[in-house]
Amino acid sequence: MRPVHIMDRLLLGDNQFFGINHMSEERARAQAMHFQDTQSIVDVIEVALEEGVRTLMCTTHDRIAEVCDRVRDDPERYRGLRFYPCMPYAHKYANAVTEHGMLGALRSFLPDDGALEAVVRGGRSVLRKDIEGMIPLLIDAEMKMFRGLQTPVIFLQNVVVDLLLGLGFDEAFAAFDRHVRTRYGAEPGFITMNLPQLLDRLDAIGIGNPIVCANINAMGFRMSGGLEAYERALTQRIFRPVAMSVFASGAIAPRPALEWIHEHARVESIVFGASSRSSIASTVTIARELxxxxxxxxS
Incomplete structure (x- = not known):
């Protein structure tokens, strides 16, 4: 039997660091201004650790690479901190191609070991549309910034997951699963905007009890397929649910949001965004009560 990583109940997300708010553009701009420098992000991570939140579920944004450098430089200060990388960060690739061209962008993202071989393998994969060859290349490029750090769960972002769902490229999920487990000794996770459909596809290709992150909240906010379909999945399907958008981008207050999750959703973990000590401490306090x-x- 494969070893199972036990996820913490609360995971700190990173949307707030990069000005992402699905309800308010004004709030998103304010957050982006607040977190213009890496130190402001590190400050929040340090507060989270002090409050007992030990996992950062994050994109592979360039600023996260800077955070990783800080953690490597002072391992004792950040002892116990874990990263759950979520890949790919699409804007990063688009910007790099614009700035450096296709080949230059590829060189900048490839791992240091066997980079030339990876380029060749990737080029052949494009020509042959060989999904099995492209998926490891993608993962290795994204994981470069996390070298030497704890990454027990690695997520495939919804921008890719849901595209693959639409195209019917289910084998890509299996390729991602295999490479994450064999190369990194980690567990694969999948982020989706369509939980019921993804569970059907993963089950069909033999990926049992998967870690799946989806929007789960009392409003049905951004829950494709509807609240009832999600509630059925949460009660009837075998998987490890990670709930995001629990607060519906601020539309639901923390206490009623978490109380609803506790009463209605069998979730293993909750991803939440926070910008201050008070909001982190408040979320932790409510979660401990529940x-x-x-x-x-x-620690």
């Missing part, structure tokens, strides 16, 4: 003191433990 799920017990082990929700967030200070």
């Amino acid at each position: 799920w017990g003191p082990a929700v967030a433990q200070v």
Whole structure:
């Protein structure tokens, strides 16, 4: 039996660091201004660690690469911090191609070991439309910034997951699963805007009890297929749910949002965004009241 990584109940997300808010453009701009420098991001991560939130579920944004450098430079200060990388970060690739051209962008993202071989392998894969060859190349390029750090779960972003769902390229999910497990000793996770359909596809290709992150909240906010379909999946399907958009981008207050999750959704983890000590501490306090003191433990 494969070893299972036990995820913490609370995971700190990174949308707020990069000005992403699905409800308010004004709030998104304010957050982007607040987190213009890497130190401001690191400050929030340090507060989260002090409050017992030990996992950062993050994109592979260039600023996260800077955070990774900070953590490597001072391992004792950030002892216990884990990263759950979510890949790919599409804007990063688009910007790099614009600035450096296709070949230059590829060189900048490839891992240091066997880079030339990876280019050749990737080129052949494009020509042959060989999904199995492209998926490892993508993962290795994205994981370059996390070298030497704890990455027990690696997620495939919804921008790719849902595209593959639409195209019917289910084998890509299996290729991602295999490479994450064999190369990195990590568990694969999948982020989606269509939870019921993804569970059907993963089940069909033999990926059992998968880690799946989806929007789960009392409003049905950004839950493709509807709230009832999600509730059926959460009660009837075998998988490891990670809930995001629990607060519906601020439309639901933290206490009623988390109370609804506790009462209606069998979730293993909750991803939440926070910009201050007070919001992190408040979320941790409510979660401890609902799920017990082990929700967030200070090392």
